[in-house]
Amino acid sequence: MGSESSERIQTSILNSLEKKLLIRLAQQQPSWVTSDFLTFIGVAGAILFAVCCMLSHSDINFLWLASLGLVINWYGDSLDGTLARVRSTQRPIYGFFIDHTLDALTTCLICLGMGLSPMMRMDVALMILAGYLCMSIYTYISTIIVNEFRLTYGKLGPTEVRLLIIAVCTTYIYNPWSDTNIQFHGQKWSVFDMIGITVAIILFLIYICQLAKDLHKLALKDPAKPFRKSH
Numbered sequence: 001m002g003s004e005s006s007e008r009i010q011t012s013i014l015n016s017l018e019k020k021l022l023i024r025l026a027q028q029q030p031s032w033v034t035s036d037f038l039t040f041i042g043v044a045g046a047i048l049f050a051v052c053c054m055l056s057h058s059d060i061n062f063l064w065l066a067s068l069g070l071v072i073n074w075y076g077d078s079l080d081g082t083l084a085r086v087r088s089t090q091r092p093i094y095g096f097f098i099d100h101t102l103d104a105l106t107t108c109l110i111c112l113g114m115g116l117s118p119m120m121r122m123d124v125a126l127m128i129l130a131g132y133l134c135m136s137i138y139t140y141i142s143t144i145i146v147n148e149f150r151l152t153y154g155k156l157g158p159t160e161v162r163l164l165i166i167a168v169c170t171t172y173i174y175n176p177w178s179d180t181n182i183q184f185h186g187q188k189w190s191v192f193d194m195i196g197i198t199v200a201i202i203l204f205l206i207y208i209c210q211l212a213k214d215l216h217k218l219a220l221k222d223p224a225k226p227f228r229k230s231h
Contacts, residue, residue, distance in 0.1 A: 042076025
């Protein structure tokens with residue numbers, strides 16, 4: 001069972017506007033642009049983000065290119081499925097496989113990029129990665145077990161997360177307190193590390209709350225069977 005046969009849960013702030021924009025963009029794509037091509041464009045955007053984050057140690061303006069990488073990542077990652085649906089060329093099994101295996105790679109690239117940049121400590125970036133991957137795994141399990149493909153949680157989805165990262169990059173470039181550090185147990189923590197820790201905590205809280213909700217629902221749907229001792 002793939003995402004095409006599951007109920008798609010999309011409740012993010014920008015969902016309605018984004019959907020209209022993606023359909024319009026899909027209708028304007030030349031015939032040589034395929035869903036696979038767009039998927040790999042999305043990966044290329046994540047690579048650009050990670051590389052430019054590393055280079056921002058030498059020149060902070062590379063963070064502008066890093067933000068461009070996220071825009072490219074959004075374009076490829078968000079448009080590939082829409083293009084297939086507009087052209088009626090869906091490949092539910094293949095599409096589900098390639099899209100979400102590469103999603104895991106791009107998520108790693110984006111979080112590692114943040115950790116390799118001057119904005120954030122690597123351990124904080126890895127906390128965000130752990131939280132995001134837990135939610136991603138939960139989404140894939142729900143697709144199979146509950147038949148729900150949850151693209152968003154609450155009012156936040158991948159697009160809103162990308163915009164948040166772009167906002168963090170822009171804020172880091174322009175704020176004079178970007179290099180201000182807080183000493184805690186002999187370690188230096190920046191304001192952006194605090195933001196990263198807050199994001200990681202929110203991700204894990206959403207994960208735990210959704211788990212508790214679905215666990216109760218599934219327990220009622222699939223109740224425990226009484227033990228019968230064999231003679």
